[in-house]
Amino acid sequence: MAEHDDPPAGKMTPVVPRRFSGLHWVAALCAVAFVALAGLGGWMGYRLVDERRESAQQSRFVETARQGAINLTTIRHATVDEDIKRILDTSTGAFHDDFQxxxxxxxxxxxxxxxxxxxxxxxxxxxxxxxxxxxxxxVMSVQMSSDEAPEQVPTVWRMRIGVQQSGDSARVSDVQFVS
Incomplete structure (x- = not known):
């Protein structure tokens, strides 16, 4: 044979597949594990951010309803115009229009x-x-007084307050008294 180990014309040498060595298997397994862990970490991070955003929005809804209920039940004859303005400024939709x-x-x-x-x-x-x-x-405790009845026993009011998110702020959109 010549210097070159070329097969004679017309004959092909069989290609023997190379087998992965143990080191190759470990590297491939590590790469797959890394991709899986990165994907899992990304998904968990997304869920955490989403849950925090959801929790913050729910807290904002409850706080808006709390403040709306206080606004509706804290009204004084000396400041009634400001009290009404405060209610209108923190409400929206049909409730706002009806109250106005x-x-x-x-x-x-x-x-x-x-x-x-x-x-x-x-x-x-x-x-x-x-x-x-x-x-x-x-649930509210409401203390009322007037010239005819200076001291009254506080009453308990239960309300279902609708809240509507609009941009960065939430506003009262509905108020129903519940028995």
Whole structure:
């Protein structure tokens, strides 16, 4: 044979597949494990961020409902115009429009009775949540007084407050009294 180990014309030498050595198998297994762990870590990180965002939104809904309930139950004859403005500034939709229509007559009744009410939230909890809307149950203790009845026993009010997320802020969109 010549210097070259070329097979004679027309004959092919069989190609023998190279087998992975033990080191190759370990490297391949490590690469697969790394990709799997990186994928799992990415998925878990995404879920964590998503859960935190969801939790923050739910907290925002509950806090908006709490403040809305306080706004609705804390009204004084001396500050009724500011109190009404505060309610309108933190509401939206049909609730806002209905309250705005009745605001002047409501203010007049409060002024004539020289009444005052102060509400405090005793408990609040998210009832349901879908997308950018939520329903929050709120229990209030409301202390009322007027010239005719200066000291009254606090009453308990239960409300279901609808909240609508709009951009960075959430607003009261509905109020229903619950028995």
């Amino acid at each position: 229509k009745r605001a002047e007559s409501f203010a007049e009744v409060v002024r004539q009775a020289r009444s005052a009410s102060h509400g405090s939230v005793t408990s609040a909890a998210l009832e349901s949540h879908e997308g950018d809307t939520a329903k929050v149950l709120v």
